[in-house]
Amino acid sequence: MTEHLLNSKQMAQFVASGYLKFEDMIPKDLCSACREEMPNFGGYMAVGTPFEETWPKNTPLGDAFRLPQVQGLIHSLIGPDPLYDHHAAHLVKANQMRGPDAHQDSVIDFREN
Template identity: 55%
Template sequence: MINHLLISTQMVSFIADGYFRFDNIVFLSPCITCLKEISQFNGYLSVGTPFEETWPKDTALGEIFRIPIVMGLIRSLAGPNPLYDHHGPHLINAGELKGPDTHQDSFTDFRENYFDIQLSFFCVDTPNEKGGRFFIPSTQFRNIRMSEIDIYQHMRGKISVVCSAGTVFVWNSRIWHGARSNRIKSPRYMYKLRLNPSQPQVGLFNTSDLNNPAIENILKTKHGWVYTDYSYELLKRFKYGIMCL
């Protein structure tokens, strides 16, 4: 399993950015099968139960989140026995235009020492015009009330998801994010799974490169929207970095 755990530089990147992407880790054939299943596989299972016991094993979507690299990143961030929270497809229809949509999930979650993770699986090619999700990097340290930030548009440093089918994003559930307009003639699908840790998120990743000199610079990444609060952002990142060791 250690071969599939996040290494220290990846973990620090996740702390600094709030998300991590894995391109083309799912083959095209399972992506096509998942697309056929996606409309029937949504909603809630048994919330708060062990993920491995709850998540189905007889579907392509069930197996996507069990491939070794995905299991490795789940274990690195949420531990070996995470709890199931919820799942569901996200659809932006062909030609659907989105207004301001910047928001943060779970505005009632004020835990200081834990974070949930969400995985977004893109089973179709998602060019820029197709309206992939967007993230505002490093905003996971700023708790707000769900959509009260939807007045903010075109924030500096915003990352728009542009990817090929088979790409998986894993992200801190508190990062500011949203959907985008789909300006082409085919629907955009994304499948989301949320998991909760069942133990302290300490030393769960591969620490063999913990002395890598690149770690400091990664942790100090300054995103476009950060200005006078840069020192505050660094303090938050260092706090989480120490927590995860």
């Protein structure tokens, strides 16, 4: 999997900017399928579940998270074999000038994992 890890320039860019942008990492048809699935997928597994077990296989979200490039990105930023914490799809409609509000756990999280 080392061919899909971020390089030092990309890591530095992430540290400096707080984000990276990969326009074509997720194929458009898979991205569209994920957008359709997101509002209906709770996916709230127990904290500490291995990340690989979080997203069902043969689903758009599962397929997206299993792409080699995405796996390399996660490995680069979080490390191998990460554990699931939580997720929430903060969907914002087009042409909105305001993003979603941060939720409480963006401030501090006392959970062990």
